[in-house]
Amino acid sequence: KPHIRLQIQISLFGDDDRLIVAKDVTRLYQLEQMRRDFVGNVSHEMRTPLTVISGYLETLVDHADELPPKWRRAIETMAAQASRMEALITDLILLSRIETGEHTVDDSLTDVDEMLHQICHDARALSGDKGHTIDVNILDNRLLRGDESQLRSAFSNLVFNAVKYTPAGGRITVTWRTDRDGAHLSVKDTGIGIDPIHIPRLTERFYRADPSRHKDTGGTGLGLAIVKHVLLNHDGNLEIRSRIGEGSEFTCHFPRERLVERVPEAPVK
Ligand code: ADP
Numbered sequence: 001k002p003h004i005r006l007q008i009q010i011s012l013f014g015d016d017d018r019l020i021v022a023k024d025v026t027r028l029y030q031l032e033q034m035r036r037d038f039v040g041n042v043s044h045e046m047r048t049p050l051t052v053i054s055g056y057l058e059t060l061v062d063h064a065d066e067l068p069p070k071w072r073r074a075i076e077t078m079a080a081q082a083s084r085m086e087a088l089i090t091d092l093i094l095l096s097r098i099e100t101g102e103h104t105v106d107d108s109l110t111d112v113d114e115m116l117h118q119i120c121h122d123a124r125a126l127s128g129d130k131g132h133t134i135d136v137n138i139l140d141n142r143l144l145r146g147d148e149s150q151l152r153s154a155f156s157n158l159v160f161n162a163v164k165y166t167p168a169g170g171r172i173t174v175t176w177r178t179d180r181d182g183a184h185l186s187v188k189d190t191g192i193g194i195d196p197i198h199i200p201r202l203t204e205r206f207y208r209a210d211p212s213r214h215k216d217t218g219g220t221g222l223g224l225a226i227v228k229h230v231l232l233n234h235d236g237n238l239e240i241r242s243r244i245g246e247g248s249e250f251t252c253h254f255p256r257e258r259l260v261e262r263v264p265e266a267p268v269k
Contacts, residue, residue, distance in 0.1 A: 005029045040096030043089045050089065054082040084218065091222040095205070098150060098229045105233045109143040109260055110151050112176050112185070119156045120174060123163050130168040134159075139177040142259040146234045154230035157223035158187040158250045164219065165248070166191030183259055186251040194242040202240060203228035227252070234258065 005026045011019040057079040064072045120134045127134070144151070162172045170190040177184055194202070198209040206221040224238075227250075231238050235255050242248035 036096050036099050039092060043092040043096065047086075047089050047093070050082065050085055054079070054086060057082055084220075087218075088220045088222070091220045091226065094153060095222055095226050095229065098153075098226060098233065105150065106147040107145055108148050110146055110148045112144050112151075113138045113141060115148075115152055115155065116159075116174055116176060116185075119152070119159050122156070123159045123172070126160060127163050130163075132163060132166060132169070133171045134163075135171070135173050137173065137175040137177075139175065140183070140259075142178070142183075142261055144183060144254060145258045145260050146254075147230075150230045150233060154227040154252065155185065155187075157227050158185075158252075161219070161223060161250075162187050162189035162191065162248075165189065170247075178256065178259060180256075181253070182256040183254040184251055185254075186249055188247065188249040190247040193244040193246050193248055194240070195244055196242070199240050199242065203238065 003026075004024065005028075007023045007025045009021045009023075011021075013019065057075060060067070060075045061079050064075065067075065116136050116138070120136050123134055124132075159172070159174060166172060166189045172190075173186075173188045175184075175186045175188070177186075194209050198207075201207045202209065203224045205225045207224075208221055228238055231252055231254075235258070236253050239251040239253065240248065241251075
């Protein structure tokens with residue numbers, strides 16, 4: 001028998017009076033679960049045929065110079081769109097897995113220092129001849145308890161977004177620091193910025209601040225939704241600050257209980 005889910009709201013009046021409202025949200029919860037499963041299953045089923053299509057298209061692209069110019073363009077466009085669709089399906093599968101909640105979180109120890117250096121290395125390749133300056137500051141060398149692959153997806157989405165939404169020559173600064181409140185990973189850029197009216201909705205699936213400003217960034221529109229759910233799975237949250245034309249800063253906050261001291265390596269005998 002399924003568990004019953006209740007949503008409880010407590011309002012305080014004066015010193016002693018309380019109004020307690022309990023709402024049965026079991027059905028809503030089940031529907032949400034069905035939606036997630038459906039999206040996950042459809043994405044899975046679409047992946048195989050799409051892989052076959054992309055495979056053949058890639059072969060055709062490799063032999064493009066043997067084709068008439070009109071066909072060449074068509075085939076290159078199809079290959080590019082197929083790879084966009086693959087990225088979308090990969091993100092949909094990832095999101096539906098992450099959304100199922102804390103049960104899927106693998107509590108391993110993540111070396112944030114090493115992970116951020118790898119991600120920034122890949123980000124420099126993505127930046128290519130746009131020549132962004134990408135700096136990493138590691139101000140605490142403790143490890144973070146959490147699912148390494150989920151954390152990698154979240155952090156790389158933030159860093160790759162910074163590259164995508166920052167014009168050539170801009171600066172991206174990635175900082176990992178801790179204080180009394182916990183651990184904080186911030187990704188700051190000198191990019192196009194975001195109008196404040198969009199900020200509360202940015203982590204919704206497929207929400208885009210201003211589609212006309214960035215048609216060609218190649219994103220799936222799911223990146224920040226993934227970041228949000230990864231952080232929820234790690235008892236964390238995302239803070240977004242931005243100014244149009246000046247840049248943005250995305251900060252992931254984690255509770256300090258997730259920090260773990262590094263064990264010094266045993267001396268080699
Ligand atoms: P997308 O695939 O469109 O990048 P995301 O979910 O990663 O999807 O981001 C949602 C929207 O948030 C983006 O379409 C963009 O409008 C805005 N955004 C995200 N990161 C940045 C950034 N660093 N600078 C400016 N806008 C950003």
